[in-house]
Amino acid sequence: MLRHLTLIFFLLLCFKSAFVFGDTNPPIHFSNAEILNPYTTRIPFKLVDHLIVVKAEIFDKEGNFIIDTGSETMILNKVHFSNVYEHQKKNASASGIMHSVEDSYEKHIKEFVLQNFKLENKNSDIIDLSHIEKSKKMKLLGIIGYNILKDYEIFIDMHLNQMTLSKVDKAGEKLNKHVYLERIVDSVDFKLINHSIVVNGQINNQNVRLGIDSAAEFNQINKSVPKAVLKYFIPKKRMRLSGINNGKVEVLAGKLHRVKLSKKIYFGPMLTVLTNLNRMNEAFGTNLDGILGYEFFAQKRTIINYQKEKLFFIDYPLNHQ
Amino acid sequence: MKKFILHTATIILTFIGFYALGQTNELKGYKIEGDTVVFTFDVREYSKFTQEYTGQVVDFNDLDIENVVVSGEFNLWSRDNWEMKKTGNHTYQLRKNINDFTDEFSWEFKYVINNAYWAEPSRKDPNIAKATKNGMRMHGVYNLKMYTAYPSENGNASFKLKGFKNAKRVILAGSFNKWDEHLFKMNKTEYGWELTLQMKPDIYQYRYIVDGQWMEDPNNPYKTRNEFDEFNSVINIKEYTTFKLRGYTNAQKVVLAGSFNNWDEHELVMRKMDYGWKYVIPLSGGKHHYKFIVDGKWIVDPNNSVKEYDGDGHINSVCMVK
Numbered sequence: 001m002l003r004h005l006t007l008i009f010f011l012l013l014c015f016k017s018a019f020v021f022g023d024t025n026p027p028i029h030f031s032n033a034e035i036l037n038p039y040t041t042r043i044p045f046k047l048v049d050h051l052i053v054v055k056a057e058i059f060d061k062e063g064n065f066i067i068d069t070g071s072e073t074m075i076l077n078k079v080h081f082s083n084v085y086e087h088q089k090k091n092a093s094a095s096g097i098m099h100s101v102e103d104s105y106e107k108h109i110k111e112f113v114l115q116n117f118k119l120e121n122k123n124s125d126i127i128d129l130s131h132i133e134k135s136k137k138m139k140l141l142g143i144i145g146y147n148i149l150k151d152y153e154i155f156i157d158m159h160l161n162q163m164t165l166s167k168v169d170k171a172g173e174k175l176n177k178h179v180y181l182e183r184i185v186d187s188v189d190f191k192l193i194n195h196s197i198v199v200n201g202q203i204n205n206q207n208v209r210l211g212i213d214s215a216a217e218f219n220q221i222n223k224s225v226p227k228a229v230l231k232y233f234i235p236k237k238r239m240r241l242s243g244i245n246n247g248k249v250e251v252l253a254g255k256l257h258r259v260k261l262s263k264k265i266y267f268g269p270m271l272t273v274l275t276n277l278n279r280m281n282e283a284f285g286t287n288l289d290g291i292l293g294y295e296f297f298a299q300k301r302t303i304i305n306y307q308k309e310k311l312f313f314i315d316y317p318l319n320h321q
Numbered sequence: 322m323k324k325f326i327l328h329t330a331t332i333i334l335t336f337i338g339f340y341a342l343g344q345t346n347e348l349k350g351y352k353i354e355g356d357t358v359v360f361t362f363d364v365r366e367y368s369k370f371t372q373e374y375t376g377q378v379v380d381f382n383d384l385d386i387e388n389v390v391v392s393g394e395f396n397l398w399s400r401d402n403w404e405m406k407k408t409g410n411h412t413y414q415l416r417k418n419i420n421d422f423t424d425e426f427s428w429e430f431k432y433v434i435n436n437a438y439w440a441e442p443s444r445k446d447p448n449i450a451k452a453t454k455n456g457m458r459m460h461g462v463y464n465l466k467m468y469t470a471y472p473s474e475n476g477n478a479s480f481k482l483k484g485f486k487n488a489k490r491v492i493l494a495g496s497f498n499k500w501d502e503h504l505f506k507m508n509k510t511e512y513g514w515e516l517t518l519q520m521k522p523d524i525y526q527y528r529y530i531v532d533g534q535w536m537e538d539p540n541n542p543y544k545t546r547n548e549f550d551e552f553n554s555v556i557n558i559k560e561y562t563t564f565k566l567r568g569y570t571n572a573q574k575v576v577l578a579g580s581f582n583n584w585d586e587h588e589l590v591m592r593k594m595d596y597g598w599k600y601v602i603p604l605s606g607g608k609h610h611y612k613f614i615v616d617g618k619w620i621v622d623p624n625n626s627v628k629e630y631d632g633d634g635h636i637n638s639v640c641m642v643k
Contacts, residue, residue: 159627161641161643181636236398271397315626318626
């Protein structure tokens, strides 16, 4: 028995070393992922405007992916993966808020390399994302969504600009406990409705249901919420938003005040737009009053555990130097 | 699901302008001092003001200025949130921490007088972008543009291109300004072309545009292949970072070791101060692990709550340069 364990330990060690010493050639190092152990990796991200963007490689192509807890599947950009699997055309198309996204077909991903961290056997949709490439001036290979993220506990850390992925068991326990050293100061339960993270919160002491979406550049509040809630939405400006399907809609933008998730977890005023979420609620069988996006993660260093249906929070450090 | 990706913030303006004012070499409307963005407004630099709703154009002599506000993409074009302080008869200023803005940005903004009159930049100002309404460009109406990278004589990155003396125009474009093909004009020197920028610490990619022809920097060996199967040059901007260890004043020797110097146990000997120990070192943008070695004993930084495991299960302190 002991011998077995030693062997396994040795194999794990080799496995890890291979990762660590695999790629150390170029004179300038682009910030690489760190493999903590076979179950945990830290992946640095960049903020492109308000989008969380990581480097990843797929089908021998390397490029940017947006981390999107609001997307059900992985999405590949048709611009870079145009010639693949036309015949697998999907019937039920991926839906956006405004209307269904056309021309998406499903592709089975055998192997997906996220900064040396291999993810296997996932389905993806193929959609034209060239309008995001154009507006953000970056090579966008696709979007990493729920079907990839759900097998991990995910720490989205806007202080260290990195995402920590830890493999979990069915109960949501991390397979390796040595992941975080900073204190978890708070937690809040969420409900997973289809693929969406939904929390119960309060605005002006009214109960609201809010979706958490890491790729929403601005928070959104539904037009049909009670007046007492809208009282704390202070509009400033009309502006136009464009969605994943390049459709455009004009919305009212402003600041949303007094958002609370519990007695202890509350937020400063957040940039928010007033939109109609009814179509999206219909499409996904949710009943959301709003969506918390970039500002949520910017104000809270957040750990998402899909199995436990819980969010955990770590404080920003006080300036120490 | 959803996905509203904010695309264009549009301003509601309906006027065709006429222009005045000469070319200024400095970027108009803001400067960056250390980690502070300083918005500066001098009413004499603007000749035209447009009333927001009526489109009425007024001269600045006709305007009694009660307040000036910075309005832009970063605050959703708020007309009253970012009010400026009066610093002189004609000048106003507002200081904002650079951390209030996200990475890799280029923001459009304008100044608003009395919450209603837009100060119109001239076509000749160097950092302008065409204003858009409902996705359409508005003829003759401009916004000011702001970048974290900007030309400055005392900047931290000098770009030099030797030769090409017969070229009419050389532009520096890169990931620091979303590859803008017009903004950063290089200056002609004895040996070729030069421009100095001030930038946030990070690794950037860039190219030169010599009379319309894109090329990599021939004198920079660091480059990476781009999507056109050519090369982008790569530059690593570092920032001087101070490490302090408070206390331990009885120690003989304290060494700083970290991921930035391969955990060398001898190289970075800290200087003794009255409060403890100190070392200043230029670091690349991003995350760095470090520890102190106090008389041979490794310790984490007792004043830094941010710590991480490394791949071997050791605990290190973490500092973030951004």
